[in-house]
Amino acid sequence: MDWSDVLQQALDYVETHITEELDYEVIAGQCGYSSYHFRWMFGVLCGCTLTEYIRSRRLTLAGEELVTKKAKVIDVALKYGYENPDSFARAFSRFHGVSPSQARRGGVKLKSVSVLSVKEILDQNRKAGEITMEYRIEEKPEMILTGYKRHFTGVPLVTKEYADQAEDFYVHTRMNQMVLRYMSADRTMTTDYNIIDHLDEEGYDFWIAEQLTDWYHTHLAEDTVLGEDAKRFEDMVIPARKYAVFETEQCAYPTMKHVALRRRIAEEWLPTSGFVLADAPEINVIHWYRKPDTEKRYIELWLPVDIHVVHDRNM
DSSP: OOHHHHHHHHHHHHHHTTTSOOOHHHHHHTTTOOHHHHHHHHHHHHSSOHHHHHHHHHHHHHHHHHHHTOOOHHHHHHHTTOSSHHHHHHHHHHHHSSOHHHHHHOOSOOOOOOOOOHHHHHHHHOOTTOOOOOOEEEEEOOEEEEEEEEEEOSOTTTSHHHHHHHHHHHHTTHHHHHHHHHHBSOOSSEEEEEEEEEEETTEEEEEEEEOBOHHHHHHGGGOTTTTTGGGGOEEEEEOOEEEEEEEOOOOSOTHHHHHHHHHHIIIIIGGGSSEEEOSSOEEEEEEEOOTTOGGGOEEEEEEEEEEOOOOOTTO
16 A cells, blocks of 8 residues: 555545544544654644644534534534633634634535545645755764754744744744854854654644754853853753755745755655654754855754554454
8 A cells, every 4th residue: 555545544534534523543544654643644744733633624524514404503513622602703714714603504615624635735746856865874973052942833843833933933032043153063154953743733843943052061051241141042952863964945035945855855765764763853954054155054854763563454
């Protein structure tokens, strides 16, 4: 069975059990993957979290039942997992723009999210001419990165929700970035680190960080100028482990290249690579050369991976 068919099998399982309490481990198990790997793949390919998709499908079906069957609001609320009519009405109104009672009376527009088709998503995302993909597997030693974080919601990197949150985070923390760059171990170019950690259905921690010189790690608290500023930063210990490392092509603004690369990894490399994503920090290394070398800029994507061990779904 093709990997896209296996992924579709998991989505079909969701649809079959849409009115039941869904266990994400069981859903991922339909593909033989861990819930973390499945969550990452789903988010990159579909542009939303699995929780958001399930909620949208339930509210779509709830709206259809209110309109076509004139079902009681409380019965529909309980059927689709809401404990009381009030919580159902709030969720329904946010999604459809009208209340359940208005939908039941008819004559209003409702929103509909259809069942996802993996093959259609791949056809939409795939670009002509992109045939080969280069990567390397590296055993990285333990690293200490210093920076600051904010909790983001949604899916990392590939959505407008991420772009809006990242822009706000960067714009309002310029002083932090200046201080970190002053202390950076790399003085030949600006090498920034973005770290994505604690990814789940509620969101993830997004870090802006640098690798500092040994001197600052030892003497930062004693520095009369930066000692007080340093209190705004945290050290993050990145354990030694195996990474799959990908690079964007070099260009003045590789950010969008990074998004496209992430999609290709999910579509083409991960399903056939023999590796599975590990629940560990994901690191994006941004090599931001200054003028006159701006066309040499590129981004490295470090994905924590383990050997993929397929578990029997029938066990």
